[in-house]
Amino acid sequence: MTTGIQVRDLRKDFPVRDRGLFGPRTAKTAVDGLDLDIPAGRITGLLGLNGAGKTTTIKILATLLRPTSGTVRVDGLDTVADARAVRRRINLIAGGERMVYTRMTGRENLWYFAQLYDVPKRQVRTRIDDLLALVGLTNAADTPVERYSRGMTQRLAIARGLVNDPAYLLLDEPTLGLDAPIARDLRRVVARLAAEGTGVLLTSHYLAEVEELCSHVHVIADGRHLAAGSPAQLKTATGSHATVRVTVPNPSPAIAEVAARFGATRTPADDGAEVLTLRHPDDIAGPLAAAVVQAGGSITALDITEASLEDAILTLTDRTARTEAVPA
Numbered sequence: 170m171t172t173g174i175q176v177r178d179l180r181k182d183f184p185v186r187d188r189g190l191f192g193p194r195t196a197k198t199a200v201d202g203l204d205l206d207i208p209a210g211r212i213t214g215l216l217g218l219n220g221a222g223k224t225t226t227i228k229i230l231a232t233l234l235r236p237t238s239g240t241v242r243v244d245g246l247d248t249v250a251d252a253r254a255v256r257r258r259i260n261l262i263a264g265g266e267r268m269v270y271t272r273m274t275g276r277e278n279l280w281y282f283a284q285l286y287d288v289p290k291r292q293v294r295t296r297i298d299d300l301l302a303l304v305g306l307t308n309a310a311d312t313p314v315e316r317y318s319r320g321m322t323q324r325l326a327i328a329r330g331l332v333n334d335p336a337y338l339l340l341d342e343p344t345l346g347l348d349a350p351i352a353r354d355l356r357r358v359v360a361r362l363a364a365e366g367t368g369v370l371l372t373s374h375y376l377a378e379v380e381e382l383c384s385h386v387h388v389i390a391d392g393r394h395l396a397a398g399s400p401a402q403l404k405t406a407t408g409s410h411a412t413v414r415v416t417v418p419n420p421s422p423a424i425a426e427v428a429a430r431f432g433a434t435r436t437p438a439d440d441g442a443e444v445l446t447l448r449h450p451d452d453i454a455g456p457l458a459a460a461v462v463q464a465g466g467s468i469t470a471l472d473i474t475e476a477s478l479e480d481a482i483l484t485l486t487d488r489t490a491r492t493e494a495v496p497a
């Protein structure tokens with residue numbers, strides 16, 4: 170049996186009326202021929218700007234939307250033909266939507282969802298207790314959710330997403346609106362689940378979160394696949410390198426020669442000092458500083474700004490926008 174989630178040539182069109190309620194219907198393509206692989210035991214990132222098609226893709230994977238064409242297989246099961254079996258193996262946590270019932274208590278919510286997911290009877294009680302403890306809601310377990318704070322409700326939504334012990338967890342902006350410590354706890358839980366074998370697909374606008382968690386990232390724009398790789402590979406591929414700045418208080422022709430050799434730019438600074446700036450894919454700060462000292466220079470400041478995944482994503486999406494703007 171093939172394991173993992175395989176998305177093949179996935180397409181989703183939504184009927185829309187561009188010109189008001191009585192205007193003609195046209196089709197809006199939200200996902201346009203997407204291929205993705207989400208293996209077990211790894212956190213895969215799905216990134217793209219607003220409207221790129223991330224939520225639509227995740228909803229199709231969660232069996233909440235039917236694809237217009239293409240297939241999604243979860244451990245070999247088709248999300249349309251075998252939807253019920255797929256639902257037992259996956260779950261979704263969406264940051265924007267709580268997906269819990271406010272009149273019920275936290276425990277009642279989890280019990281209800283455990284029934285929906287056919288959690289075996291003898292496991293339900295322990296599973297619920299474990300999940301309430303995991304998200305820090307043991308003391309509030311028997312309080313109606315309408316009296317929960319926003320963060321507590323969000324934590325319950327996380328427990329709900331784990332109630333069927335899913336083999337694959339779909340996370341759509343899971344830390345949206347969460348306080349920093351709760352978001353950090355969630356990241357730890359997700360990392361641990363993946364280490365234990367859960368396959369995770371994560372979308373997040375917090376790219377630091379993506380960088381921390383995801384070993385592999387797919388970038389999409391307008392429903393189409395743009396690039397894939399580790400965060401480091403995407404940064405290198407887009408030329409988003411770390412920037413090193415070395416402040417030299419006693420510049421000289423020998424220092425200028427070092428700068429030229431490394432390809433660093435020289436900028437005058439206060440009191441006759443000079444700043445050598447270099448963007449480079451490798452760990453270049455040490456060799457550059459050593460060469461400056463060898464050439465008789467002193468160093469009063471050494472500053473390294475790591476390349477960000479955000480730079481890489483912006484470069485990728487901007488490139489596409491520019492390519493598409495070119496008339497055929």
Ligand SMILES: Nc1ncnc2c1ncn2[C@@H]1O[C@H](COP(=O)(O)OP(=O)(O)OP(=O)(O)O)[C@@H](O)[C@H]1O
Nearest residue numbers: 183185197199217218219220221222223224225226
């Ligand atoms: N039900 C719908 N009817 C019509 N168009 C839709 C519908 N749902 C989504 N779309 C459109 O499909 C495109 C993709 O939307 P989607 O929500 O999947 O993007 P996203 O990448 O999740 O964006 P965001 O980062 O803003 O959440 C958008 O242009 C959106 O307007």
